[in-house]
Amino acid sequence: GGRKSGCLALILDIAKGIPFVALAYSFFGLPEVTVMIVAVSAILGSAFSPLLRFRGGKSLAITFGVLLALPHHEMLITFAAFMLLGFLFIETDAWTVMLGPTGSLVYLAITGASYWELLFVLSVLVILAAKHHNELKAIPRCKVRFIGWLQSRRYRI
Template sequence: MEFIKIIYLVFTYLLASIPFGYVIGKLFGKDITKEGSGNIGATNVTRTIGKKAGILVLILDMLKGFIPVFYSIKLFSPDYRFVGVVALTAVLGHCFSVFMKFKGGKGVATGIGVLLAVSPKVAFIVILIWLGTFLVSGYVSLASILAASLSWVIYVFLEGNIYITFAILIASFIIVMKHSSNIERLLNGTESRFLHK
């Protein structure tokens, strides 16, 4: 069983490492790492290629988090310690992709996919926080930082599994750290709005 778990974690990491934003960018003849913000996530794809491509990347990046975590619950439950490791591995794979020299996206969409697998109601609230912040401020980065920061707190109150909580807490920290340049620009007033007020 332990060997199967190791194989499953390797599968999770490799799946999450697939840089869908970069791949789709190449299909449109663009190197997304050299366009816009240089990020491979859905926001930069939307800005540089278009809304349809951005939505596709968003869905695919969410599935990278949802699929391995959902099936780890089905296959290994009630081993929620392992499920937590799978959840964290998915976010790590997206943020530090082996296919991108251990660079990657910022983990927001993949993190939402993880939340959808472990608790749809928590995911729903986190998405509402993201949407509310985004619509009020116009900043994707601020919405992502706030939603990530609150996700583990919401999970504690609504679900409370210690292993999943710990995984979400670490994943949230990684996501916020991946936004460090955005935080600096927000503080300096130089961050670009996605929605212009």
């Protein structure tokens, strides 16, 4: 597949995380703790699918879908912002992935989020660490990708 099929696959993978969380929160009006359990279950189901002998995917796209469906958008915003920072400054992709939930967890702890939100983000961190454990064995190396990217385009006006 090319870019079109890759983008379609990404959109569909993100979309897998939205329906059950949105139904739990918006349609059924379930309590926050139950919605968080549904959200973690969606990510766990993707990461450790029984249909695939508990060898699912890396679950990053479905995590974004779940975060899109949750009513607390600051989790999504901080998760994405810290992953963007990781993309710009960390060479190893697995460590970039870890920066998203770690930064989000620190932000939520500082701003006084509910225990359920903190437990949810901690659960996401543990799931993603379990799925990326082989790549996390490498020591993270800093690389200023953004500056290199800017320098490569300086004379292309």
